[in-house]
């Protein structure tokens with residue numbers, strides 16, 4: 001579904017991505033793992049047109065993405081949920097969700113129901129301003145907001161960052177539900193490799209901007225050498 005071929009990207013003199021290739025299949029959770037500075041965020045930003053590629057290509061359902069601006073992604077069916085859980089703190093939960101539908105021009109009650117069904121806590125807090133939400137609830141809100149654009153693939157940057165293990169497992173369980181029940185595909189960038197591999201079908205490990213492993217998630221989790229060298233668990 002999403003193919004990355006020989007992708008290169010720079011930050012000034014830093015080669016943040018060097019010849020990165022992998023495929024994120026339809027109907028699967030693909031986890032991109034690696035330590036701080038491995039190039040994970042740069043990879044997602046380059047795929048979604050927020051950072052320029054200096055070489056290589058990205059295709060989504062056969063269409064070339066490289067060189068397209070970030071605004072072109074939503075109509076193609078891609079939604080990027082960046083690191084940092086940016087919500088509009090003065091707006092209510094429901095108003096924030098509605099913002100996610102703007103790229104489609106309208107929001108139906110059914111769209112809101114999908115988000116509320118997946119995240120019942122958001123339904124309970126629909127009239128509350130987003131600034132009062134906990135970190136976990138904000139993460140649910142940014143994922144819910146991305147779903148309002150009815151994407152076919154979600155690109156998620158470090159959703160677990162700073163959250164309690166119980167909340168991380170709740171969010172990752174939901175990602176699995178999105179794939180099985182809503183026919184979504186997920187490209188998940190994570191430093192929390194143990195939790196990500198528990199939910200992922202496939203794993204790609206980046207180290208200093210290069211792919212050092214690309215295989216089934218269960219194989220990565222079972223590979224002691226690789227886990228110790230690159231995944232920190």
Ligand code: ATP
Pocket residue numbers: 011012014015016034035036037038039040041042043191
């Ligand atoms: P983290 O988990 O810390 O976000 P990451 O795996 O997402 O790490 P990137 O943020 O993509 O890694 O960074 C890849 C490399 O590019 C690192 O060496 C980083 O220092 C460098 N880099 C990232 N952003 C910039 C920037 N804006 N200017 C200069 N160098 C940058």
